[in-house]
Amino acid sequence: MQKAPDGNQAHTKKTLQEDYNMNMNLNTNEILTTTEYDMFRKISNRKITENPKLEEELLSEGQRQPILVNQKMEVIDGQHRLYYLRKHRKPVRYIIDPTANFKTVISMNTSAVNWSLQDYVYSFALEGDPEFVKLAKFLDENELLSDKMVIVAGSGRRDGTAAQVVKKLKKGDYVFSNEKQLREFCKFYERVLNETKLPNKPFLQSVLWTLYTTSVFDENRMLTQLKKSDLTSEDIEGFAKKKLLLTFLELYNGRWSDDHPSLIQYFINRKGSLTIPSLPKQDEDN
Numbered sequence: 542m543q544k545a546p547d548g549n550q551a552h553t554k555k556t557l558q559e560d561y562n563m564n565m566n567l568n569t570n571e572i573l574t575t576t577e578y579d580m581f582r583k584i585s586n587r588k589i590t591e592n593p594k595l596e597e598e599l600l601s602e603g604q605r606q607p608i609l610v611n612q613k614m615e616v617i618d619g620q621h622r623l624y625y626l627r628k629h630r631k632p633v634r635y636i637i638d639p640t641a642n643f644k645t646v647i648s649m650n651t652s653a654v655n656w657s658l659q660d661y662v663y664s665f666a667l668e669g670d671p672e673f674v675k676l677a678k679f680l681d682e683n684e685l686l687s688d689k690m691v692i693v694a695g696s697g698r699r700d701g702t703a704a705q706v707v708k709k710l711k712k713g714d715y716v717f718s719n720e721k722q723l724r725e726f727c728k729f730y731e732r733v734l735n736e737t738k739l740p741n742k743p744f745l746q747s748v749l750w751t752l753y754t755t756s757v758f759d760e761n762r763m764l765t766q767l768k769k770s771d772l773t774s775e776d777i778e779g780f781a782k783k784k785l786l787l788t789f790l791e792l793y794n795g796r797w798s799d800d801h802p803s804l805i806q807y808f809i810n811r812k813g814s815l816t817i818p819s820l821p822k823q824d825e826d827n
Contacts, residue, residue, distance in 0.1 A: 570636070571636070572634055572636055573634070573635055574632050575632065575633055575635070578623070578626075578627045580614055581623055581633075581635075583615070584616060584617065584667060589620065589624050590621075590657070592621055592625075595621055595625065599625050599629075600631075604626060604631070604632075604633070604634050607634040607635050607636045608622055608636070609635070609641055609645075610635055610637055610641070611637070611638060611640070611641045612637065617638075617641045617645065642667075644664070644668065658688045658692055658707065659688050661711050662676050662680060662692070665713050668713075672715055673717075675717045675720065676691075676692070676695060676715065685734075685746075686730070686746055687743040689703055689707070690746045690750070691723065692707070692715075693706050693707075694719060694722075694723050695718070695719050695720060696717070696719065699750075699754045722754070726749075726753050729749075729753060729760050730749060732760075732764060733749065733763075733764065736764060736767075736768060737767045738773040738774065739767070739773070739777070740774040744782050747782060748782060748789055749763075751786060751817065752789060752790070752793065752817075756819050757802065757803045758803075758805065762793060763789075763792075763793055766793055766795060767789075783815055787815060790807050790817075793805060805817060806818055
């Protein structure tokens with residue numbers, strides 16, 4: 542004899558389906574409200590990063606901006622809001638736009654101004670852009686480097702300057718041209734963290750990347766000198782990027798003569814700008 546289905550479970554499934562069917566017939570400009578959290582679907586595997594400020598705002602002031610979903614009830618904009626509303630069992634206000642995609646949100650100029658770089662990457666990846674698909678996959682796998690570091694270095698920039706790269710990325714203009722060298726750098730950087738007392742900080746990543754991409758850079762030399770120096774997190778606390786770069790250059794070069802083949806030449810001009818003229822490493826596969 543077959544066991545009768547659980548009444549509550551059957552009712553819940555029916556309710557979700559009825560809500561979904563009903564919503565599809567409503568004016569898409571109408572703001573709807575529900576506590577049926579399972580009717581919403583994630584559109585990507587993007588991680589939810591904790592945002593205490595947003596959580597507090599939702600609890601104290603309520604949900605000001607509705608969540609935007611498409612006709613499949615996939616959350617286009619508002620995944621973090623949904624996360625916190627569900628966590629605290631609060632009603633969810635949402636709008637259905639059958640044609641909505643991530644470009645819609647960017648053009649709306651609403652919550653897009655608060656998007657992280659990862660949000661932009663995933664949005665264009667979901668649109669099918671192959672460069673962003675590769676970049677999104679790398680970010681999913683990456684646990685060492687900051688998102689900005691991956692994006693800038695992955696574009697082939699040597700000095701870590703982010704402004705122009707980020708500006709173009711937000712418009713959907715990006716080429717993940719330097720993946721192989723970036724993966725090699727990750728291995729080196731992991732050794733630095735494991736074999737020294739230095740902290741995993743974005744400015745440390747950027748400085749080491751600048752050195753790593755010079756044509757004469759020797760990984761083992763850098764590691765040896767860092768371990769000899771016994772530098773710690775406290776030692777470099779408050780360092781500006783330029784000061785840390787200069788410190789590492791002096792450590793790396795040590796007492797080498799000016800004609801040593803692995804010496805990293807550098808100059809400081811009258812305005813105090815530091816220049817490393819060594820040509821960047823060439824990646825044969827790029």
